[in-house]
Amino acid sequence: MKRLLTMTVATLALGGAAASAQTVGFSQIGSESGWRAAETTLTQQQAEERGIDLRFSDAQQRQENQIAAIRSFIAQGVDAILLAPVVATGWDSVLEEAQEAEIPVVLLDRMVDSDPSLYLTAVGSDLVHEGEVAGQWLVDTVAGEDCRVVELQGTTGSSPAIDRANGFRAAIEGHDNIEIVRSQTGNFTRTEGKEVMESFLQAENGGADICALYAHNDDMAIGAIQAIEEAGLAPGSDILVVSIDAVPDIFLAMSEGKANATVELTPNMAGPAFDALDAYWNDGTMPPNFIQTESRLYTQSDDPMAEYEARRDLGY
Amino acid sequence: MMSRTLRRIAPQLVTLAVLAALISVVFPGFLEISVSDGRLVGPVIDILKRGATVALLAIGMTLVIATRGIDLSVGATIAITGAVAAWSISNGLGLAGALSLAIAVGLVAGLWNGVLVAIIGIQPIVATLILMTAGRGVAQLITEGRILTFSHDGLAFLGSGDVLGIPVPALLWPVTGIAVALLMRRTALGLLIEAIGINRRASALAGINARLLLIAVYMTSGLCAALAGIITAADIRGADANNAGLWLELDAILAVVIGGNSLMGGRFSVAASLFGAMIIQTIDTGILLAGFPSEYNLVIKAALVVAILVLQSPRLASTWIYWGMRLRNRRAADAARIREAGE
Structure with a gap:
């Protein structure tokens, strides 16, 4: 009614x-x-x-x-x-x-x-811009402190993987405190995101040397969050998590404090x-040749639970 | 008996040792295992855990290949059974209900393949191709095209829990492998399966119920895929119908081949296939630890697999035996000559 x-x-x-x-x-x-x-x-x-x-x-x-x-x-x-x-x-x-x-x-x-x-x-x-927004968020958040970043890339050679990698690098350029120390493909899936994050944690002193995770999509970030938890660390605080897409489940993780930011691909x-x-x-x-949609940044302060509720029935 | 098994899997053990040495060069802490929060942690533990899906598939695939067949549908069966498990747990069927339903669905998938192969007489590669292409669609119907997540500690335990510090998946595949191997070798079943693979008609004439055995073998493969599907879904606490088990049938076949089993059927070794699966996972994990750019992943994997298969090839093996014999003969001749000269 x-x-x-x-x-x-x-x-x-x-x-x-x-x-x-x-x-x-x-x-x-x-x-x-x-x-x-x-x-x-x-x-x-x-x-x-x-x-x-x-x-x-x-x-x-x-x-x-x-x-x-x-x-x-x-x-x-x-x-x-x-x-x-x-x-x-x-x-x-x-x-x-x-x-x-x-x-x-x-x-x-x-x-x-x-x-x-x-x-x-x-x-x-604009896929490059999405990477830039994610990178800019990390630059602002760590505010000059040293930060070793691990990156979960999309499918090797796909245009989202290339552009989101380039955009992020463009945003952190000139900020010598931020360094990408490991970068591997997780093929945009939860399983591989988790598996690759496990190897990152092994390789980086049990995760103690990792300050932030940048994932090319939310699903890989969700897999990686589980790997971080199973390694006995707290995702969202011990390791910052920023990813792209804004699917409903990442808002759930954000509401629990396990993810920090996501960039919306509307x-x-x-x-x-x-x-x-x-x-x-x-x-x-006549409209312009290309209409760029907004790549909005969502963080834990944007009422993630409400965002989750608004999106869960859209068919994601 | 034991030494025969050991001689059979010797090439795989040597390969694993060489790989471990290679990876230790680029990643020094490779063989280190430590204890954190009461659970074992280390790259080797990760390999035993992450290799579980392919190892489970390889058990069933070994039997299927021993009958001169092949099962391309196991990857899709992982997607279906994972979706069934996630669906039933989120609809309140409980852990026992979810597990038995998923396993039952895996057995039905195997039954379907077995009937197509054994009764209707379709070639295995074609018969299982049907479920390989259609199965993922079935899984998507169950998950309604989204990643079906669940929160149930009992089911999640099967993917990420541990017993005595060892991850559950790392325990599941050895237990399944030993059970199947004992069933095959302590009874005549293994022999009968090998007989079907070598000559189905002759074995049928000798009184073996080839049809029933073939169906049972494909159902075993479906069962193994169901177990793999359950731990895949349990691992990420969700069923991803698009990606779960994608292309894993090929890794399973590769594991069987690296295990030295012939695709022409006949003699088989489940243990060797399991070591084949661990070799594949060691390569995968080693590449991740080494920190090369991801563009190189598949190239490195392909180069290592080619090297392993070439070194294991029968032609090269016979060449080695030939040179070994020549060397021995020459030494014997030399010794004889020295003896003669001494006299």
Whole structure:
């Protein structure tokens, strides 16, 4: 009942802005990770709030399914298309078809290597910036004291691993008190994060020589937190823990004082995309080529329990 | 009997010793074991603990390979059984319920493979490929695509607890391995399995119930995968259907091969496969301790595995025996000549 009431209020409030119900097609990659499931949920929520009629298509990791979905959206004559492309190449012809039909296409989360004139804009996060925010947090927190950092990298050679490593290094550059002493891949998984952290602890005097852990995603940090606890140390105080993504479970760890900070990779890519589309529909405002989402830093003082509650049902 | 087993696993023991020496060069404290909070701590303990999943899989895989089969589905079975264990513990089935349900699911997975191979007659690599590709999807259905976490100290104990200072996973695989090895060697079962692997038709004609034995062997593999799935989930207190057991079937096959067992079936040694699993884990842990950049991990692992397999190859072994005999013959001839000259 309460939900119905808030929805009614929201519809009334937005009723003026969206004069006629727009139809938007959304071609999603699939649901390979919790983050992507959350992106799908949030896109549907955002569309509902704005009174947009969302046509959803799950491509199950296949480009041919996405191309077929976009062609079917064009045939249905939708007002715009959201595309989270599974790969970067091979989109030229279908994007040209959309352009000929005068349907704006907005890319979500990932980029394509087609000409930027073929799509309206792209919404995404800056992976390098995420690493910078994490590094800056550590610089501010240790405040000049010596700090030996161990790093759990993402899958070797993947762009998040490369960019998040570079961003962090850029932020700590010039701060000679902070030094990355060990760096290994944990493949973005909890199990490997735990296993690699165990070896870090062995190699660094049982963990006594480690001041902070930087993990390229929250899942590896959660695995590492368990390894730190099992080694008899207190994660969050003996070893500072900073990671990226802001999945619900890291907020749980933060509320227990076991993790210190996380940088959000927001799954709400659709919000800025719909904002740009609204402006474009209303008076033809062209958005910039790339809309960067905010990489917000969350710490223990940001009421982690409330953040956990807000996120747990998004499908992570 | 004992000395025969020892001679059988001698190459694996030598390999382990050489690896330990190599790692000690780049990481001096490698063999150190200390006691902290009443539990043993050290790289060797980590190897015994982290190697548990592959070691458990290798036990079942050894039997399957001895029948001239292969089981590609064990990695997916880890994901399914881990998900089942996490799901049932968070739905209040209790520790006994969760464990028995997970083990039952592992046995059903093995039964499925066994029926496809033994009764329908599909080639093992194809039959188990079905569950390998479909199984992870089944696991994702159970976890609804997210990492299913639980907080239950009893189940977590199986992954990160310890008995007399030794981590539980490090105890589980030797116990399972000894039990299976005794069952195979103290009864005729081992012999019968080897007979099926060497010639299934001939063994069937000789009165061996090959169908039943094959199904039992694949179910054993499913059971081992279930145990591995349980400790994988218990270790991180959650079931990660996307990543649990990913590619571990290949590590298990590699462990069996490094253990000197032939992929053509026939004679097998569970102990040698277990040492093969420990060799793989020693390489993995050694690479982590050495602190090389992660780009080198797989290259170093591949180089070491190739070196180990080349040194163990039958061709090289026969060459060694040949040179050894020539050396001995020449020495004998020299001795004879010296004796003659003396007379």
